[in-house]
Amino acid sequence: MNKLLSCEFNIDTGNVELRYADRSMISIDCAEVEREVAMSVNARSELDWLIYNAPLDYAELVLCGNLEGYLRQVSGPHSGIEGNS
Numbered sequence: 001m002n003k004l005l006s007c008e009f010n011i012d013t014g015n016v017e018l019r020y021a022d023r024s025m026i027s028i029d030c031a032e033v034e035r036e037v038a039m040s041v042n043a044r045s046e047l048d049w050l051i052y053n054a055p056l057d058y059a060e061l062v063l064c065g066n067l068e069g070y071l072r073q074v075s076g077p078h079s080g081i082e083g084n085s
Helices: 030-037 041-053 055-064 067-075
Strands: 004-010 015-020 025-029
Touching (some): 004 055, 015 055, 030 041, 030 067
Antiparallel strands (some): 015 025
């Protein structure tokens, strides 16, 4: 994989954008991610904190498929995470 140059939240698009040295870019639609996994205020709040304060951590969790597990861990067993019964 190419060298990551930047990872930041673009408030104009609502996306976390990763830019690489080869000029490629990954853009994560944060609203779509939230609709898929965050069914509670606590989960949405945690996602917002990540997006604004740790966008690289957010992107890694989304791209590796670990976001739901992370939200269950930080929000508790009745967190309103999609797929959680």
